[in-house]
Amino acid sequence: MGKQMIKVGLIGLGTIGGSVVKLFENNLSNINKKNDLQLVLERVAERDPEKLKSLKIPTENKLSDAFKLVKDPEIDIVIELIGGIEPARSLIREALENGKYVVTANKDLIATHGDELLELARSKNLNIFYEASVGGGIPLIRPLKYSLVGDRIKRVVGILNGTTNYILTRMSYEGLEFDAALAQAQENGFAEADPSSDIEGRDASYKLMIMAGLAFGCSIDPARVYVEGITGITAGDINYAREIGCVIKLLAIGEELPTGIALRVHPAMIAQSHPLASVNNEFNAVFIEGEAVGDVMLYGRGAGGSPTSTAIMADVVEAARCKSGHAVCSVVENKTTGTVYVPIEELSSRFYLRFLAEDRPGVLAAFSKVFGDHQVSLDMVIQKRRVGDLAEIVLVTHLVSEAAFRTALDQVMNLVMIRPNPSTIRLML
Amino acid sequence: MGKQMIKVGLIGLGTIGGSVVKLFENNLSNINKKNDLQLVLERVAERDPEKLKSLKIPTENKLSDAFKLVKDPEIDIVIELIGGIEPARSLIREALENGKYVVTANKDLIATHGDELLELARSKNLNIFYEASVGGGIPLIRPLKYSLVGDRIKRVVGILNGTTNYILTRMSYEGLEFDAALAQAQENGFAEADPSSDIEGRDASYKLMIMAGLAFGCSIDPARVYVEGITGITAGDINYAREIGCVIKLLAIGEELPTGIALRVHPAMIAQSHPLASVNNEFNAVFIEGEAVGDVMLYGRGAGGSPTSTAIMADVVEAARCKSGHAVCSVVENKTTGTVYVPIEELSSRFYLRFLAEDRPGVLAAFSKVFGDHQVSLDMVIQKRRVGDLAEIVLVTHLVSEAAFRTALDQVMNLVMIRPNPSTIRLML
Known part of the structure; x- marks a missing residue:
């Protein structure tokens, strides 16, 4: 030629x-x-x-x-x-x-x-x-377009945003609160002056849509992606995560379930032993679970x-x-339309929940009863820290549907002895 | 179409x-x-x-x-x-x-x-x-052929053999000696009845040749690949590795150095914090270092x-x-011939060295002098275990050329108070 x-x-x-x-x-x-x-x-x-x-x-x-x-x-x-x-x-x-x-x-x-x-x-x-x-620079699109095309991909889980991963890593390693870690990220060139698209999860959601469209071979409607950022994560949450053997990462998750496609971006507590847990600072990685190939992870510098x-x-x-005629690379994206989506309310997770309550008898009984009434069973209850007059209570649930958990949580928050603005983080992997 | x-x-x-x-x-x-x-x-x-x-x-x-x-x-x-x-x-x-x-x-x-x-x-x-x-199932060939083709790859480091990685993981997690771990691997279907090609490093060397040929764009002569297996690794070595913050992995390493291409397969102690250190059991991974892309790792099930x-x-x-005419995929492997190889003797490493010596005054002075005479400087000396009448001595050198280390080691082994059959493992990453 x-x-x-x-x-x-x-x-x-x-x-x-x-x-x-x-x-x-x-x-x-x-x-x-x-x-x-x-x-x-x-x-x-x-x-x-x-x-x-x-x-x-x-x-x-x-x-x-x-x-x-x-x-x-x-x-x-x-x-x-x-x-x-x-x-x-x-x-x-x-x-x-x-x-x-x-x-x-x-x-x-x-x-x-x-x-x-x-x-x-x-x-x-x-x-x-x-x-x-x-x-x-991580090879991701080609592996999805060409390398894994013979398999049925069940799930993609990615750390797809370098800014938020840098912030969460600094919070975890240096005990910083979110604002201080964000400022450090901006100083070191890992966060923009207006970091909202990164820290609110929108950047990761775009990347998830591209990956999911290829992985599941279907068109993706942006409105059907659940997006939650990391602005609510505190140094306290990260400490509790460590106590239960986890780290907190902003995950972008796409799943093909029997009932449809589920797409979501949110912070999650993941086991320290999971390969994604050691993806630190500005690095990105994607964990792909295929029916035949099993687990594949692709890791590298996700930005810059x-x-x-x-x-x-x-x-x-x-x-x-x-x-130049060395190849004829026709478009290989043959996507189905009419994608059926599974809303996050129908997914099940384990939940970490942290809130403040009056430190008096009957509190534990009161919220435990509400959770029990909604079939939300608790795996762990930690009460050891005080914030002023109040007791800080941390719970981890067993697997429960998002809808049931939310209903129960609403009712718990209505109890007079419980203070508002709880922190909830899903547990995964 | x-x-x-x-x-x-x-x-x-x-x-x-x-x-x-x-x-x-x-x-x-x-x-x-x-x-x-x-x-x-x-x-x-x-x-x-x-x-x-x-x-x-x-x-x-x-x-x-x-x-x-x-x-x-x-x-x-x-x-x-x-x-x-x-x-x-x-x-x-x-x-x-x-x-x-x-x-x-x-x-x-x-x-x-x-x-x-x-x-x-x-x-x-x-x-x-x-x-x-x-x-x-790990996408490796396509990323090397297509995804990283715009960059200059400086080094590929792979855990490319599932059998040896399974054995080393079991030795590390269960404190098994090599023979017991090999037997367990065979029982669980991760090692063949004749495991020699795996445990002696030949299987990994073939895979390294394929990867290096693509990464560096050159023909590879099998005779120029240094190959050392894992049959000499003991549970004791793995314990010492842990003490100095390392794990032992069988690595396949290809490097493009200013003087040529260096290709080698050998066990190595690598830092526990390196992403390759957490590649366990039958999993494989390749770490690629590119001039522009930085570090990329591709991870997954390497066999089965x-x-x-x-x-x-x-x-x-x-x-x-x-x-079917959707593509014309002509051969893209355009390899240069006349590859210049750098023999392992010319490479530099840090070395872990374990040997038995008579437990009497002057031993430390004697071997220290030999190493000093050959410019092999010691980073660490551990003497704490006894085997019968003998003292077990473990050294870690600073960076030293393979040739200088070997010459010094030969002379140390000639000292009357030192017993033969030392264990040497290179430190990397």
Whole structure:
């Protein structure tokens, strides 16, 4: 196969874009040799002229208008790294309409509009690659698309957000409260100035949607993902977790149950011996449970420009192989529609519950009776710490349906001797 | 794309073959739907007529002669699961000559004749897929072939043999000696009647060769892989390892150093906090260190029919996509020849050393002087246990070249007060 020049256009010179440029500069000859290709980074579009200045490409190839790039007949592959829904969506559509393969790290867009964009790619005999949208440099999308395709995947459980994992690790190792750990994460570059999408679990939920869509082969409706962040976790919760042999992690969980698909993001107490428990700081990992393959875990740096740039480059190489006739990589995402969802109320968990109560006779009897009346059986009761006049009470339930637990909890909270704002965390794995 | 029937022929109904048949029986409609294919298991060749009996395919499709299968014009994809070099090599060559894609789990063959077979496949515009040859169901080959292709891989470190990892885990958890743990592994189906290829490290060395060839993009000469098994490890070594915060694992290590490629399989003491330290029992994992991606770990069941069958099926699907025109998956292994190897003597390690010595004044001074004379500096000396009249002495060195350590050790062993047969284990990670 002769070596046809493959021209790449890059949109967006943020952290990841900068690292992709660096990878092109440092490693391109090696990549081309290894893959028998002749790739070149031809054009870059970026609104901030300062960022374009230092680029080692001819001035006429530095564009301020990304729409010019996606229409440029010279460009074979477009890398979209501006993030968000618009104008990213329109740029990708335009690139496909103009016959270009697309590589993107845009998790929000792929999670919410991936099916539509892949359909367009399919109709044009093109493809969109998005390995970088989940788990940074960890190979996740390809294993789900290609490696585990012969198996029936029952569950995916991921630590998919580096910011929250960094915060929870610092809380656990240094005894920090949430706010102090968040401030430390921001100082060290592991949390953004506005960390809400991370700490409230939305970022993880987008990544979960992408993974679940591939794992279970179905379209995912964002509205059907239960999302709960880590802002309510205290240093006290982490200490109690340790006492019962657990650590607290923000998990993104997708399950195929007999009754449908269940998708949720929430903090969970997991056994210290589980492989996910030792995934610390900014690292990410995904635990996949397949019917035949058993347990598989994929682990690595889930964020940061440099790791993520390797995922982008893998996609660029796949696109280039398509373009140069080394491969015809048609869209393999064949998703069923009409997905049936199991709401979280119908799932069962063990629950950790912490609340404050007046320290007087009859309290234990009162809340125990309420739980008993709702078939919520208790595995553990710890009462050893006082907060002012009040007793801190910690319970762990046996497996119970979310609905039954919530009803019981509402009634317990109505007892006059119990103070409001309990902390509840599910136990898993 | 219309759905053309893709006919698969399977050679060998051992453990993995049986699981592949089961996966076809249980999951084929799901696989076909998900991948928009029409795959069918058409013919099976197996020498043992008993094993063929229960198969749910027409009698005329049950063959005793595998060469008949690889020449059959009806067959599109051949799965080779008989293992060993011959007749597997001839069967695969014949299949390629007859225009068939090949899927194999044969690590010995791919490690030693993979380049030759892939070259033949390339010349026929076909391909050989071998995801199942390393790490059972863990996605390893595809991540190395496709996902990490944009990065420069500096090191791969794997726990690649389930039998030895099971034995070392049982020795560590139950305080067993090697022979007892091996017997337990055999009882529980994790070691073969003749376990020599596993416990002597050869099995892991084949898998390392396959991984290193992909990671570093070069041909690998089996003669240049240093191989040391676990038969010399004692319960005592494992206890000392624990005292210094380590566990003992059989590691397969491939490194790209400034002076060349270094490949070795040997037991090593690794820090308890390293992610590989918690890979227990029959599980396998590979730790990959890339220049840009940082650390990636891939973990799962490294052996057993059921997990391995999912890797086979992923390869069958890739081959079927090629065959049906959904993809043209040309050979991507573009390996350089003339690989320069760094012999283990030129590598540096920290060494753990245990030996028996007469318990009298001057012993410590004597061996310390020898080590000092050879620039082998000691990080740790433990002398606390007696074996009969003798003192058991345990040392840990600082980083030292293998050659210097060996020379010093030879001289120490010549001291009259030191008993022969020391135990040495490298410290890593």
